[in-house]
Amino acid sequence: MIYSKIKTATAMAVALVVLSPAALALDGAELYKTKTCSTCHGKDGKSPILPSYPKVAGQNEAYTLQQMKDIKSGTRANGGSAAMKGVMHLVSDEEIAALAKFISTMQP
Amino acid sequence: MNRKHILTMMTAVLGLTVSATSLAWLEAGGQRDEALHLKPDHENGIEVYEVCAGCHLTEGWGTKDGTFPQLAGQHKEVLVKQLADIREGNRDNPTMYPFALPESIGGAQALMDVVTYTAKLPMNPDNGKGEWETGSSEFEQGKKLYADNCTECHDKNGEGIAEKFYPKIQGQHYNYMMRQFEWIRDGKRRNANPDMVKQIKGFSDKDMQMVINYVSRIPVPKEDLAPSKDWLNPDYD
Numbered sequence: 001m002i003y004s005k006i007k008t009a010t011a012m013a014v015a016l017v018v019l020s021p022a023a024l025a026l027d028g029a030e031l032y033k034t035k036t037c038s039t040c041h042g043k044d045g046k047s048p049i050l051p052s053y054p055k056v057a058g059q060n061e062a063y064t065l066q067q068m069k070d071i072k073s074g075t076r077a078n079g080g081s082a083a084m085k086g087v088m089h090l091v092s093d094e095e096i097a098a099l100a101k102f103i104s105t106m107q108p
Numbered sequence: 109m110n111r112k113h114i115l116t117m118m119t120a121v122l123g124l125t126v127s128a129t130s131l132a133w134l135e136a137g138g139q140r141d142e143a144l145h146l147k148p149d150h151e152n153g154i155e156v157y158e159v160c161a162g163c164h165l166t167e168g169w170g171t172k173d174g175t176f177p178q179l180a181g182q183h184k185e186v187l188v189k190q191l192a193d194i195r196e197g198n199r200d201n202p203t204m205y206p207f208a209l210p211e212s213i214g215g216a217q218a219l220m221d222v223v224t225y226t227a228k229l230p231m232n233p234d235n236g237k238g239e240w241e242t243g244s245s246e247f248e249q250g251k252k253l254y255a256d257n258c259t260e261c262h263d264k265n266g267e268g269i270a271e272k273f274y275p276k277i278q279g280q281h282y283n284y285m286m287r288q289f290e291w292i293r294d295g296k297r298r299n300a301n302p303d304m305v306k307q308i309k310g311f312s313d314k315d316m317q318m319v320i321n322y323v324s325r326i327p328v329p330k331e332d333l334a335p336s337k338d339w340l341n342p343d344y345d
Contacts, residue, residue, distance in 0.1 A: 033162075039159055039160075039163060040206065049206050049207070062332055082202035082203075086175075087163075088218075
């Protein structure tokens with residue numbers, strides 16, 4: 001009984017260690033497609049739907065992360081931000097982080 | 109004679125002003141009328157719709173949470189009118205706005221192609237619904253509200269009337285309809301039909317929830333639905 005409990009606990013701990021990095025590694029490329037980002041910024045991140053919209057491909061991760069957070073919270077509300085704010089409830093903080101990482105790796 | 113003439117003129121002017129405001133919701137955008145007379149190109153419809161699919165999904169089903177409305181099965185007349193209204197700033201939705209611009213859709217022909225394509229897509233068999241089950245007391249109250257206030261324009265089962273630009277509302281997502289209905293009631297949707305605004309003026313929030321709950325649960329005719337909620341649009345892979 002006790003032994004099997006310990007075994008379960010160990011198995012769980014191992015599973016946690018093994019699984020958590022995997023679970024955290026959200027697929028930024030997939031999110032970029034499924035969370036509507038590509039519609040406005042272009043599939044490649046550099047062919048925006050309107051000429052006044054920004055190219056995002058290759059931008060610094062930290063900067064990108066902050067801009068997305070600010071647009072989501074409404075701190076950044078200038079220019080065309082309202083258009084993007086309408087979709088930001090679709091992404092969590094973790095997903096925003098994964099997106100920032102992915103965007104920084106896109107070919108500028 | 110002279111007096112009568114002036115009177116006629118005044119009435120005419122007055123009439124013009126009145127109809128200008130009450131018909132503002134139906135004012136013909138040039139491109140709108142032009143588009144509806146063109147012959148649609150199916151292949152180009154698929155191509156133009158691709159970017160739309162990023163939000164409305166390739167099936168045209170929108171999202172259950174109501175962020176994005178279902179477009180599949182909507183009358184093309186209504187789709188054209190709504191796109192024109194969004195472009196002209198009569199609906200407050202900055203997220204959709206860039207996609208209603210000619211720069212992104214293309215001209216009247218592309219507009220006709222894309223609306224004809226989406227109008228023909230089979231509808232979502234699993235739309236977002238309100239909280240009250242079919243048969244519950246709130247459902248029955250909503251049903252009565254619907255029969256008393258909505259059938260004249262949205263028809264018996266929410267089919268709408270294409271020629272009059274009255275939208276189909278059966279099968280639409282509950283949350284999306286709630287947002288639109290509230291905006292129409294409160295005057296935030298400026299393209300709204302003034303007679304609808306009048307009709308629903310006295311609606312409380314509960315009335316609104318009950319009638320929309322009912323609408324979200326009106327069964328869509330089987331032939332208009334996709335075979336299952338796992339159906340994928342074969343035009344995209």
